[in-house]
Amino acid sequence: MGIDILGRLTLFYYICNMKKWSTKHKECVKCNTKEIRHKAKGLCLKCYEKNRDIDLQKKRLHQIEYRKKHIEKVRKSQRDYKAKRKKEIHTLLGCECIKCGFKDSRALQIDHINGGGYTERKQYNKSPSKYYKNILKSIINKENKYQLLCANCNWIKRYENNEIKRK
Numbered sequence: 001m002g003i004d005i006l007g008r009l010t011l012f013y014y015i016c017n018m019k020k021w022s023t024k025h026k027e028c029v030k031c032n033t034k035e036i037r038h039k040a041k042g043l044c045l046k047c048y049e050k051n052r053d054i055d056l057q058k059k060r061l062h063q064i065e066y067r068k069k070h071i072e073k074v075r076k077s078q079r080d081y082k083a084k085r086k087k088e089i090h091t092l093l094g095c096e097c098i099k100c101g102f103k104d105s106r107a108l109q110i111d112h113i114n115g116g117g118y119t120e121r122k123q124y125n126k127s128p129s130k131y132y133k134n135i136l137k138s139i140i141n142k143e144n145k146y147q148l149l150c151a152n153c154n155w156i157k158r159y160e161n162n163e164i165k166r167k
């Protein structure tokens with residue numbers, strides 16, 4: 001008998017503790033229940049877990065957004081860097097096509113005087129900034145490897161030198 005009473009008492013305390021509510025909150029601030037155990041911040045266990053899932057989702061979304069923004073930032077700075085280097089190279093090479101004098105930088109191309117531009121560009125595929133840096137270095141060192149050609153003159157040169165790659 002004695003053990004039975006003790007057992008019942010333990011069970012009673014256990015249930016009391018299960019339903020114990022925070023001293024600050026009378027009931028769950030979300031669903032107004034007192035039936036489910038209080039977890040934290042005035043929330044019952046169910047509401048707390050629901051809230052945590054939403055928080056996690058928000059956090060994950062925020063991370064994805066942040067990464068997206070960050071990538072855009074990185075790409076923009078890469079674009080800016082490339083544009084800057086390109087402008088420097090154009091300036092050093094005279095800002096016009098050496099064959100016909102065409103001046104619009106949008107259609108001016110950096111030409112490898114002795115060919116091999118395709119392989120060189122491929123080599124730097126993963127690091128275009130390095131590619132431009134090397135060209136700049138070469139020009140400053142007066143290696144005479146590069147010249148400016150407009151797109152038309154560049155294509156004509158490729159045909160004349162048999163540099164066209166047929167796919």
Ligand SMILES: [Zn+2]
Nearest residue numbers: 028031044047
């Ligand atoms: Zn609740």
Ligand SMILES: [Zn+2]
Nearest residue numbers: 097100150153
């Ligand atoms: Zn030209």
